[in-house]
Amino acid sequence: MAAPSSLPHQLLNPATCRCTPEARKGMVHTQALFRGASASTLADLDFLMRARSLRAGEAVTPTALTQPVFGLVVRGTVKVERWITLDEVAILEVLGPGDLFLHGDSPEGPVLYRASDRLTAMTTTCVLTMPCDELNPLLARDPVLGPRISWQLVRRLSQTEDRMSRLMVETAEHRLAYLLMYLTTKGTTRPKAPGLIPFNVTRKDLAALAGITLETASRILSAWEKREWLRSGRGWIEIRDAGALRQLGSVT
């Protein structure tokens, strides 16, 4: 409700994107996921991967996927939504810079997200994508790529199981506090507003992430705002007392 020092919407949704053709040139080479890969692998990836710049709300992959896509978030943030029932959507995951994804249904071979899931940019975002089945030859040839991907997958799986265990038992307030802290690790913080969660987050998003209703999310956030733990508005949240939230969200 309180007006922040500078307009959050401009900070969260910059019109300019630095994904110029020149910047795209070195993009593959600067990704941590590909660090240590051989020159030929990097050249292949550079050839195969397509860079896309997205604005907030845009879909990362087309609605009708013909084949599975392997992708990597370079800048910005992406949410993964899934219809749980006919009228209810849950957010499975929030992908930040450096996070990989596999999207689409494959007859053989596993994928992370189904073709029916929606991947949507939550702010001005840049992603690299390529056909999933082009990846296997690269993995077979480059001994560094596989372990790098495995590492990230282990980290993601570990994080997800931790998140799940908290969502299972804790109260709505604890879940929300944990999730806010989780969200701050996704996306790149804006230097002008350090506490601001650096992408668009509505009450509905928080509810879909925490498995609660948006009314409950609104009530809890209002209570925290009274205690001056945070400030928020339409689609943005600025954390002012991370310590208090972290304490509430963690166990002990």
Place this chain on the structure above:
Amino acid sequence: MAAPSSLPHQLLNPATCRCTPEARKGMVHTQALFRGASASTLADLDFLMRARSLRAGEAVTPTALTQPVFGLVVRGTVKVERWITLDEVAILEVLGPGDLFLHGDSPEGPVLYRASDRLTAMTTTCVLTMPCDELNPLLARDPVLGPRISWQLVRRLSQTEDRMSRLMVETAEHRLAYLLMYLTTKGTTRPKAPGLIPFNVTRKDLAALAGITLETASRILSAWEKREWLRSGRGWIEIRDAGALRQLGSVT
């Protein structure tokens, strides 16, 4: 409550284990996770990995882990428990044959489960384990191993996110139905009792898996037993109408 055709406890907890030294010999070579690996890699794994036979209730790894462990369930079933609060335990995951795990705290490099987590055999179980850091040289050398591990991790992550999304929003009855179907995919079904979940499961376990209380789990299972969807006793559950449960859990 109803007595099953033959005693479940004998089926679930066979005293004899076929993990004889001779059987252990070829154990590494028959694992799907290592299929396609080079002969030298298999020889190294055969040398590095230690086979252990466990009875129901035994811990897979010692309570005081000195270094992270890479392991693989060969036979039987293992549950992964974590203390969420001081007096509450959640089951993060149930590992069946073919499932890998990384257990222990590492200063650098990610692990799946923390040293404080408990891995416990739910039936007569056989696992292969080795020090985690011995794995990296093998991954760097063998181009098949990395992708195999990545594949499994993708499958696990995908499954876990699906499970999480259901635990977030659905009712206790739906969760339980989904989890029962999930559990049937873990462990090897006993030929003499096809519907029997092939390891020890108590109401407490189910509750810790679903994020509900054991009283609620008991009430729901009693209702299902009245409808003859299943039979159960102390530590065992036999599914009689998988279709009804699958529909209730909306398992596709």
Place this chain on the structure above:
DNA sequence: CGCCAGTTTGAACGGCATCAACAGATGTGG
């Protein structure tokens, strides 16, 4: 045979969902 972990059942409480109404912000089209 005795004991304990596992299980069952009941009663009362409370957190959160549901439904509803409204207010403010944003976008749209004439």
Place this chain on the structure above:
DNA sequence: CCACATCTGTTGATGCCGTTCAAACTGGCG
């Protein structure tokens, strides 16, 4: 420029599902 629709957020009343607490029962192991 305003009227209008849509999206986002707020607040209140009510009811239900699952927790909590408590007591009793029982299967299977020592």
